[in-house]
Amino acid sequence: MTKPVDLLKFNQAWAESVKAEDAGYFDRLSEQQTPEYLWIGCSDSRIAANQIVGMEPGSIFVHRNIANVVVHTDLNCLSVIQYAVEVLKVKHIVVVGHYGCGGVQAALGEANNGLIDNWLEHIRDVYRQHKTAVDSATSEKERANRLCELNVIAQVGHVADTTIVRNAWRDGQDLTLHGWIYSLEDGIVRDLQVTRDATSLT
Numbered sequence: 001m002t003k004p005v006d007l008l009k010f011n012q013a014w015a016e017s018v019k020a021e022d023a024g025y026f027d028r029l030s031e032q033q034t035p036e037y038l039w040i041g042c043s044d045s046r047i048a049a050n051q052i053v054g055m056e057p058g059s060i061f062v063h064r065n066i067a068n069v070v071v072h073t074d075l076n077c078l079s080v081i082q083y084a085v086e087v088l089k090v091k092h093i094v095v096v097g098h099y100g101c102g103g104v105q106a107a108l109g110e111a112n113n114g115l116i117d118n119w120l121e122h123i124r125d126v127y128r129q130h131k132t133a134v135d136s137a138t139s140e141k142e143r144a145n146r147l148c149e150l151n152v153i154a155q156v157g158h159v160a161d162t163t164i165v166r167n168a169w170r171d172g173q174d175l176t177l178h179g180w181i182y183s184l185e186d187g188i189v190r191d192l193q194v195t196r197d198a199t200s201l202t
């Protein structure tokens with residue numbers, strides 16, 4: 001089992017190996033960040049945003065919470081979106097869910113999970129809207145996976161409905177939203193084909 005002190009040692013070894021390979025790495029990284037992507041994903045420890053899409057640190061601005069939910073009263077998430085859109089001027093916002101998401105599975109279950117059930121209620125809203133599609137799945141796993149996909153699609157809609165994104169589109173800013181889903185079973189990220197841009201402004 002690792003101890004916190006081990007992580008600090010790993011960090012020193014990592015920093016030294018990076019410098020040995022690329023002497024200017026930290027000088028470049030310590031300058032202003034200019035990411036073109038905002039990633040809104042699940043907190044799940046198995047999903048490292050940069051790593052799974054092969055991008056270097058500095059290229060993706062990240063917000064993560066349980067089950068990648070975008071709620072219009074969540075100041076944390078809205079602040080991240082505002083900073084990403086208005087200051088960093090990211091070109092893409094990607095909501096990335098994953099199959100086998102524990103949050104989504106818990107939302108479908110009957111267990112009493114305490115405080116987090118209030119958060120999961122947002123996913124139950126998605127389930128209630130798509131009950132027929134979810135319940136027509138042939139297994140519990142498939143049922144949960146369908147809701148994982150529908151949850152991503154719903155959250156992309158919530159991003160599109162924020163005043164931040166709507167104002168950016170009205171101002172002609174180049175900004176596209178995407179809904180993706182990651183499979184822990186094969187490591188592949190799939191596009192759910194719900195891409196939105198300024199043309200979806202109503």
Ligand code: CO
Nearest residue numbers: 042044101102
């Ligand atoms: Co998850």
